[in-house]
Amino acid sequence: MATPRQIADPKxxxxxxxxxxxxxxxxxFVPTMGFLHEGHAAxxxxxxxxxxxxxxxxxxxxxQFGPHEDFDRYPRDLPRDLAxxxxxxxxxxxxxxxxxxxxxxYSTYVDVGGVSEPLEGEKRPGHFRGVATxxxxxxxxxxxxxxxxxxxxxxxxxxxxxxxxxxxxPVEIVGHPIVREPDGxxxxxxxxxxxxxxxxxxxxxxxxxxxxxxxxxSGERRAAxxxxxATAEIAPDAGVVIEYVALVDPDTLRAVDPAPARAxxxxxxxxxxxxLIDNRVFTPAP
Amino acid sequence: MATPRQIADPKxxxxxxxxxxxxxxxxxFVPTMGFLHEGHAAxxxxxxxxxxxxxxxxxxxxxQFGPHEDFDRYPRDLPRDLAxxxxxxxxxxxxxxxxxxxxxxYSTYVDVGGVSEPLEGEKRPGHFRGVATxxxxxxxxxxxxxxxxxxxxxxxxxxxxxxxxxxxxPVEIVGHPIVREPDGxxxxxxxxxxxxxxxxxxxxxxxxxxxxxxxxxSGERRAAxxxxxATAEIAPDAGVVIEYVALVDPDTLRAVDPAPARAxxxxxxxxxxxxLIDNRVFTPAP
Numbered sequence: 242m243a244t245p246r247q248i249a250d251p252k253x254x255x256x257x258x259x260x261x262x263x264x265x266x267x268x269x270f271v272p273t274m275g276f277l278h279e280g281h282a283a284x285x286x287x288x289x290x291x292x293x294x295x296x297x298x299x300x301x302x303x304x305q306f307g308p309h310e311d312f313d314r315y316p317r318d319l320p321r322d323l324a325x326x327x328x329x330x331x332x333x334x335x336x337x338x339x340x341x342x343x344x345x346x347y348s349t350y351v352d353v354g355g356v357s358e359p360l361e362g363e364k365r366p367g368h369f370r371g372v373a374t375x376x377x378x379x380x381x382x383x384x385x386x387x388x389x390x391x392x393x394x395x396x397x398x399x400x401x402x403x404x405x406x407x408x409x410x411p412v413e414i415v416g417h418p419i420v421r422e423p424d425g426x427x428x429x430x431x432x433x434x435x436x437x438x439x440x441x442x443x444x445x446x447x448x449x450x451x452x453x454x455x456x457x458x459s460g461e462r463r464a465a466x467x468x469x470x471a472t473a474e475i476a477p478d479a480g481v482v483i484e485y486v487a488l489v490d491p492d493t494l495r496a497v498d499p500a501p502a503r504a505x506x507x508x509x510x511x512x513x514x515x516x517l518i519d520n521r522v523f524t525p526a527p
Numbered sequence: 528m529a530t531p532r533q534i535a536d537p538k539x540x541x542x543x544x545x546x547x548x549x550x551x552x553x554x555x556f557v558p559t560m561g562f563l564h565e566g567h568a569a570x571x572x573x574x575x576x577x578x579x580x581x582x583x584x585x586x587x588x589x590x591q592f593g594p595h596e597d598f599d600r601y602p603r604d605l606p607r608d609l610a611x612x613x614x615x616x617x618x619x620x621x622x623x624x625x626x627x628x629x630x631x632x633y634s635t636y637v638d639v640g641g642v643s644e645p646l647e648g649e650k651r652p653g654h655f656r657g658v659a660t661x662x663x664x665x666x667x668x669x670x671x672x673x674x675x676x677x678x679x680x681x682x683x684x685x686x687x688x689x690x691x692x693x694x695x696x697p698v699e700i701v702g703h704p705i706v707r708e709p710d711g712x713x714x715x716x717x718x719x720x721x722x723x724x725x726x727x728x729x730x731x732x733x734x735x736x737x738x739x740x741x742x743x744x745s746g747e748r749r750a751a752x753x754x755x756x757a758t759a760e761i762a763p764d765a766g767v768v769i770e771y772v773a774l775v776d777p778d779t780l781r782a783v784d785p786a787p788a789r790a791x792x793x794x795x796x797x798x799x800x801x802x803l804i805d806n807r808v809f810t811p812a813p
Contacts, residue, residue, distance in 0.1 A: 251695055255695060255697055259697060262548065262549065263548065263549065263551060265549060346641070347693050348639055348640035348641040348642070348689060348693060349637065349638065349639045349640070349659070349689060349690045349693035349694055350637075350638050350640075351635065351636075351637055351638075351694075352635065352636050352637075352638055353634055353635045354634035354635070354636075355632070355634040356634070373635070377694060378693075378694055378695050381694055381695045381696055381697065382695050403632075403634060403635060404635045407633055407634060407635035407664075408635055408637075408663060408664055408667055409537055409541060409664050409667045409668050410667055411541055411545060411667065
């Protein structure tokens with residue numbers, strides 16, 4: 242089977258990208274940590290429409306994992322990733338090594354304040370510093386005109402938007418809606434960790450968001466009520482531990498109470514040993 | 528008199544720069560805080576040879592000044608700067624406002640560890656964070672192929688080299704030798720602060736470096752002896768206060784003792800209220 246061109250060397254990737262730009266080509270970019278699922282495929286299809294050249298990166302970025310997180314066991318399946326990339330019309334798969342991205346002596350980090358601080362920022366110290374640093378490096382290496390990110394990592398998207406604006410990076414940041422399983426579970430590479438029983442419990446996340454959204458649609462605006470509605474559906478116990486269920490401003494990620502016309506409910510829940518996140522934007526019925 | 532084209536809007540500057548790149552033009556860049564002197568003119572002449580388009584930026588960057596430093600009184604003279612820029616063949620002078628570079632809500636900073644920590648990093652906390660952030664922003668805005676910096680700010684140059692390599696920025700960093708007055712005083716926009724008596728005392732910096740270099744050339748390698756030689760020439764007293772005289776590795780800026788074959792002596796001295804820096808690389812006679 243034909244697979245897309247693979248580039249491992251960041252210098253070669255940047256040379257290619259600068260040559261595409263010099264030739265007037267538009268570069269669309271989908272950065273990932275691999276183990277692609279239908280959510281990533283949707284990002285690639287979106288990117289395919291936005292560029293003459295479509296680049297997918299696969300890099301499990303060590304600097305965005307905490308010391309007790311799952312960097313070492315993060316799932317990997319390159320042959321399957323390449324097949325999906327090929328099917329979606331990817332031109333180049335950029336798969337640098339850790340040592341190529343962070344050579345000995347590496348010491349520069351990009352810090353985004355404000356929007357990176359609550360929620361994931363509190364639960365995963367240093368996570369967004371790692372995200373902002375690697376995305377900034379990937380942008381200078383791949384030189385994209387547009388980059389597409391999934392909205393499941395809503396706060397990540399907000400951090401990247403902030404960084405891109407602040408550092409004047411000439412990249413259009415595109416957020417793509419969450420892709421879900423038919424039963425509502427948001428797609429995530431980490432879903433593979435779930436046992437069948439855990440997977441059933443994980444459905445509480447999207448169901449909880451749906452219940453809270455219905456309550457919001459009925460006119461409820463008190464944060465505590467909306468959060469309680471979602472929490473009840475998640476039904477935390479010894480095997481399902483809520484890290485946060487929060488009602489926040491979708492742009493600043495700061496808590497809101499009562500909810501304004503447009504509010505984001507975001508949550509993080511550990512189901513067994515697997516940490517899952519999900520979110521939904523509540524807007525008034527049209 | 529014809530003056531170079533002036534651009535104040537960062538978005539317009541970036542549009543122009545991307546258009547030059549698309550047209551295959553090579554961009555040379557000299558970032559400054561204005562109040563240009565012959566040292567800056569030398570950077571512009573160097574830049575003129577390195578690019579089809581020569582851009583000078585003038586921006587007194589607030590984030591690299593400490594709360595008790597001289598941001599508010601930093602000298603400015605735009606008409607004279609434009610005349611010098613014109614004389615040296617500058618194509619575009621980029622002079623953004625503070626609000627355009629740091630709009631409300633700005634919250635992203637670039638941090639370079641290691642090389643930024645000793646010397647100026649100790650004496651001016653946050654200084655290099657401001658430098659790395661603004662240089663990174665200026666690079667994404669001006670999109671240079673080459674950027675020219677003076678070696679008087681040796682550590683700044685080392686920090687920028689580190690950042691550029693770490694963030695994979697496609698920019699060649701050029702260090703230009705210090706330009707001095709005939710009597711040895713390193714050119715600095717801050718020299719204008721000096722009274723005639725202070726200016727006479729300020730000559731101790733370059734003389735001290737020269738004395739220490741002679742001692743190094745005679746075979747002395749002990750850091751304490753070399754530092755004492757420079758210190759004696761500076762002759763600190765109530766009006767001349769040494770912040771540091773250090774013998775360091777020219778790349779890592781870490782203290783060395785004894786001096787290896789190639790060592791940097793760097794110093795910072797307050798003469799009256801004016802803080803001056805200077806440095807010299809010691810290498811064995813050929």
